[in-house]
Amino acid sequence: MDLVQAVLLALLQGVTEFLPVSSSAHLILLPALTGWEDQGLAFDVAVHVGTLAAVVWYFRGELRPMIVDWGRSLLERRLVGESRLAWGVLFGTVPVGVAGLAFKDVVETSLRSPLVIAATTIIFGVLLWWADARGQRLRSEHTVGWKDVLVIGVAQAIALIPGTSRSGITMTAGLMMGLDRQGAARFSFLLSIPVIAIAGGLSTVELIGAGESVIWTPLLVGTAVAALSAYLCIHFFLKLLERIGMMPFVIYRLLLGGALLAVYA
Template identity: 50%
Template sequence: MLTLHVIVLALVQGITEFLPVSSSGHLALVPMLTDWPDQGMTMDVAVHVGTLLAVCLYFWRDVVAMLGGLTRFWRVRSDPGARLIWHLVVATIPVVVAGVLLKERIATDLRSLEVIAWATLVFGLLLGIADRVGMTVRRVEHMRLLDALVLGLAQALALVPGTSRSGVTMTAARFLGFERPDAARFSMLMSIPTLTAAGVLLGLDLYRLDDWRITQEALVAGALALVSALVAMAGLMAWLRRAGFMPFVIYRVVLGLALLGIVYGYLDL
C-alpha cells in the first residue's frame, strides 16, 4: 500500500471510530471514492487496534477499576468495577453471536455503497430523534443488566457498515435516558471487548503471513489511529458536556443523501 493510503486509512479510523458517524462505513468509502484498491480486513482491524489502545488510555480509570473488579467478579452489587465488567460482558454477547452468524455477508454483501448510504441516513436520523426526546437523568453508575443487553443488541446492528457502532449505542443510551457524556463513555468502553478480539485475530493473521511489509504497514496505521482517536475522543467528550449530537446528525444526513445521489445516478463522483 502507498504511504498516503495508510495515513488516510489511519486518520479516517481514528477520527470516526468514536464519533457517531460510522468508522467502518468511512473505511469502506475510501476505496470506493478513490482509485485505491480495497484495503481488506487486515488493515481495517489494524487501525481498530490503534483505537482500542486509545480508549484504554483515555478511560484508564475505568480500565483499572475493571481489572480490580476481576478479583471480585461475583460482587456485582457492591463493586463498581465488577459491575462494569458484567455490563460489558452482557453488552458484548449479541455482537459476538451476530458476527458469527453473519460473517460472510459482512465481508461481502453489506460493504456496498447503497447499504452504507441508507444506514448513514436512517441511523443518523434516529440519533437526532433519540437526542431530542431522551431524558438526561441517568449515568453509567445507574445502569442495569437489562440496559446493557439493550445496548448490546444495538451494537449488533453496527455490523452493517454505515450504521456506526458508537452512533447506534449512543442512540440507544439516549433513548434509555442516559446523559450524553455517559452515553458516549459506555459506548466507548463497549468497544474494548470487540476490538480486543479483533486485535488477537489480527495478530494471528500477521504471524501466519510472516510478511514484514504488511506488518510494518499495520503498525504504522495503528499508531496513527491511536493518536487521532485520542484527539477525537477528547473533543467529543468536551463537546457533549455542553451541547448535543445535532452536528453529527446533520453531517450524517448530508453524507447519506449525497451517497444515495451517487448510487441512484443523480450525482457523479
C-alpha cells in the first residue's frame, strides 16, 4: 500500500465512521472500484485506533463523569449522576457483541457484495428520513431508559450488515424513540466507543495470531489521518445537525444505492 492509498482510505474511514452513510460500505467499494488490493487487517486496526482516539478525545468531558458515576452506582447500587448514560452505553453494546460472534463469518463473506450494500443503503436511508421527519425529538441522550437502550442496541447489531451504517441506524432508532437530533447523534457516538474498541481489539488479536509482517509508515499515516478527519467530522456534524437535518445524508444514500444498482444489477 502506498501513502496515497493510505491517506484516502483513512480519510474515508474517518469521515464515514460517524456520518450516517456506512463506513464499511465505502471501504469495501473504494478498493473494488479502483482495483486496489485489500488494505489488510493491520491497516484496519490502525484506522480503528485513529477513530477511537478521535471520539474519546472529543467526548472526554462527558466520559469522565460517566466513568466516575458508573463506579459510584456499583458501590451504592443505584443510579447516580451520569451513571444512567454509562449503563446505557454498556448495555447498548451487548446486542452487537452477541450478533458479531454469532454471524461473523456470514457478514464477512456472503454479505460483502455491492448489491447487498445497494439495498441496505437505500432501505435504511429511507428509514432515516422517516425517523427524522416523524420523530418527536423531545429528549436528550441523558434521558435514555432501558427501552431506548434495547431498541438502539438491537439496531446497532443490524448494522453488521454492510451498507446499513452503524451511526445511521442508531441515530434512526434514537429518533424513533423520541430523542432529538443532537441526543440521537451523541448517544450514537458514545455507543461507538466500546464497539470500535472491541472490534479493534479482536482484529489486533487476529493480526498477532496471523503473524503478518507490518510496514509501519502507512499505518502511522493512516492512524493520524483517520483520527484528525474523524474528530473534525464529529465536530462539524454536531454543529450543523440542527440546521441541515438528515436529508442531505438521505439523498446521498439514495444516489449511492441507485448508482450501485445501475452498475452491478
